[in-house]
Amino acid sequence: MRSLLFVVCGLFLAGCQTGTLEDPNDAKTAGILAPDVIRRQLKGTSDMLMERVAKGQISDDEFKTMIAKRANELLKDLPLDKVEVSRAWEYGEVFRTAKRWPQAKQALEIAVADAEKTKNEDRRVNDLLRLAHAEAMLGQVPIAITTAEKVMNAPPEGSAPILPAILLEIVPAAKGKGQDPALAKLLEEAIKKHMATVVDPKSEPGQMFLVARPHHVRNAWRMIVELYAKAGKDEEARQALARSEEMLGTMRRV
DSSP states (O other): OHHHHHHHHHHHTTTOOOOOOOOTTOTTTTTOOOHHHHHHHHHHHHHHHHHHHHTTSSOHHHHHHHHHHHHHHHHTTOOGGGSOGGGHHHHHHHHHHTTOHHHHHHHHHHHHHHHHHHTOHHHHHHHHHHHHHHHHHTTOHHHHHHHHHGGGGOOGGGOTTHHHHIIIIIHHHHTTSSOHHHHHHHHHHHHHHHHHOOOOTTSHHHHHHHHHHHHHHHHHHHHHHHHHHHTTOHHHHHHHHHHHHHHHHHHHHO
């Protein structure tokens, strides 16, 4: 359920900004639903399906399949060359929900370029992480790792999304495809960023981050040890376990 909530939050909370509605008389965008319209419709579907999950009527996997089907119905044959560049990240999110990974990658590449051009650091970090996930889903694991590494220069105030995205999305999509030791190293870098992240402890998001931090760090270390072990790197696994015990012990004492 935790990973399911992460997926839902990523779709409906990541892009709550309001934008100018598309001109229905513009021939260039005729028939293209604005991303906020798509998200509103998906939100209604999601709420209904989440209620069924809570009642045990459908599983998490069935939820994901059904929400992906609805996203595909809304997207239809969206031409990315007609999408407003500043909103490419929103379409990228819907493509991810629809599991249309080639289009998600294309939209998110546009979004990353726009974020870098406009110096929007928050969008750059989030869009790079989502792009890396799409690349991993396409089996492009070395490229996904390189993409994810680009967020490691994010400032402490902007690093909160890094570990959850790598742990819950990128690594599950990429593991077992010949790059597990590299994924373990990526995860350990993400842990360091997570530990150095600065949040406002008086704000609700800051408090939620601090409460969840030990959980994410502990699970990330477990995954690191598992990745090394499954790759036959027993010594690296042993050393990682020792580092994890030291860090987690320090966290418990603080």
